[in-house]
Amino acid sequence: MSRTFVALQSFLLKSSGLALDREKQYLVEARLTPVFRQAGLSGLDELVARIDTDRSLAKKVTEAMTVNETFFFRDRQPFEGFRQAVLPELLKSRARTRRMRIWSAACSTGQEPYSIAMILDEEARRLTGWTVEIAASDIAETVLKKAREGVYSHFEVQRGVPTPHLLRYFTKRKDHWAVNETIKARVEFHQQNLMSDFSRLGMFDVIFCRNVLIYFAREQKSDVLRRLARCLAPDGYLVLGAAESVIGYSQEFKAHPEHRVILTRRSAAATEYLRGGV
The missing domain is CATH 3.40.50.150 (Vaccinia Virus protein VP39)
Known part of the structure; x- marks a missing residue:
């Protein structure tokens, strides 16, 4: 695993309790690419390097990685x-x-x-x-x-x-x-x-x-x-x-x-x- 992914794992565990498995690495790029592009950053490495000091960016990362699947009367x-x-x-x-x-x-x-x-x-x-x-x-x-x-x-x-x-x-x-x-x-x-x-x-x-x-x-x-x-x-x-x-x-x-x-x-x-x- 890359240092960037390990750092992201640690951040998400601390900030939201989310356990990000190494098998989920494919999700990281899909969900965080829009975040770093919107912030004008060069890529995931720069994004993860900044989340410890940028609260607004950290919040966006947490929200992007959170699962929001739901529907009315789910599971009945x-x-x-x-x-x-x-x-x-x-x-x-x-x-x-x-x-x-x-x-x-x-x-x-x-x-x-x-x-x-x-x-x-x-x-x-x-x-x-x-x-x-x-x-x-x-x-x-x-x-x-x-x-x-x-x-x-x-x-x-x-x-x-x-x-x-x-x-x-x-x-x-x-x-x-x-x-x-x-x-x-x-x-x-x-x-x-x-x-x-x-x-x-x-x-x-x-x-x-x-x-x-x-x-x-x-x-x-x-x-x-x-x-x-x-x-x-x-x-x-x-x-x-x-x-x-x-x-x-x-x-x-x-x-x-x-x-x-x-x-x-x-x-x-x-x-x-x-x-x-x-």
Whole structure:
């Protein structure tokens, strides 16, 4: 491996938790060529040499190398699990306060939090009198800008949006579709690097953190899971991606009995026992 690639590996691991395998070297040139050209630099060597001292350039490199693949109701199972298992339990356990907070971490261009908002709107009768907050975050300001605008191409809405939802929750704008204001108003977007302190966002009853930790190195993945647990209510739920697992990375969660990608927190005593503390 070249010194440039090794330096880039180290930078991405520290800045975003991304573990860049040597097999992914082909991605580097494809994604970073537009960045160094826009900056007027001679090539990757000069780009990587400058990212430690140029914060703006470092941010652009991180955003370019971050995976932003997403679509509405992606994988279906987590959303059905949220509707069928998580929501009914929270309606019972939060009946006194009638408050619920949900976080869509690494939300990319917004399809996940808007999918959650559509489910909540469909369940509006059961949530009468409730205050439900949806926070959504991503490391990249560029994708957050699109998420806040809530405007998607025909191809993007075709990927996951059922026709009844399209007619009910979107407005046609020439060759694009805009999320209606009722759904947009349910989501508050934040710029947030999962490698940084996210405790400022507060406590949540449900955290969707899907298809992002799979790209993290072991140590960074364990650290993020530990801090996610601290931001999750003791009886809250963590929702992971279909290919993700906490096995070998965290002992603070256990699988939901009916939905594999939905996790609950272990009791404090059980976690301490698994750590060998009792």
